[in-house]
Amino acid sequence: MFQNRLINIMLIILVALTLIGVIALVLYTQVFQEAEAEGEPTIDQVLERSVETEEITTNLLSNHIIRSQFVFQLENEGAKQELEKRNFQIENIIIQQLSDMRDADFQGSEGIKELEGRIRSEVNQIMQEGQVVQVYMNQRVIQ
Template identity: 55%
Template structure:
């Protein structure tokens, strides 16, 4: 490359040191950095960022009726304020969702979890400031 061997050797050593530095940097960032652990919120945080719905009674598609109430956990205080203002919309979502279900769709653990997740997704579609983290069923009676 260059006529002088000393310059060639110096460039090769410089390239090797640069490559070694990049490898050490990547390995350091990949393996030695501890990832930020997401901690579960405490029960006090859950309670402070939750909204309780009224007890809702409605007919199901299978001519049974259900009486249920829910606690909706949000991710921040602004979202809590918004969800309190949207209580009529939340009741509407729950009523519409329940009226399209049969009692067999809502029975068992899987039925309740599926219903809670559906409600959470529909409410999140409405939310502008924050999001719903979890919907908890606090009472549930199907007759």
């Protein structure tokens, strides 16, 4: 290649080190990106992607009144912004679901979990930017 043998050896070593560096960089970024994507979100990420409803008061099927508040955990920031814009639709879904329930449905945790699941399912049907990961009943007062 070149006349000087020392220059040839230096170029080969330089190309080899560059190649090793590029491979190490690609492997490093791929491994750590996959590790972050697979893990559960931290509590800070959950709080950043959560929306809390205002207190909702409505009648139950059993002629009792319920005051409740919900927290929606979303999968990304776009979904959070969309849910905040759809606030009136979310409150309507919650009121409809609560209106079909009796005070006895809230006696155990199963009734609350079922309600949260139905609300999540209904909200996910209208969402376009992302999905609701979890719904939490934050407050519940039955009178």
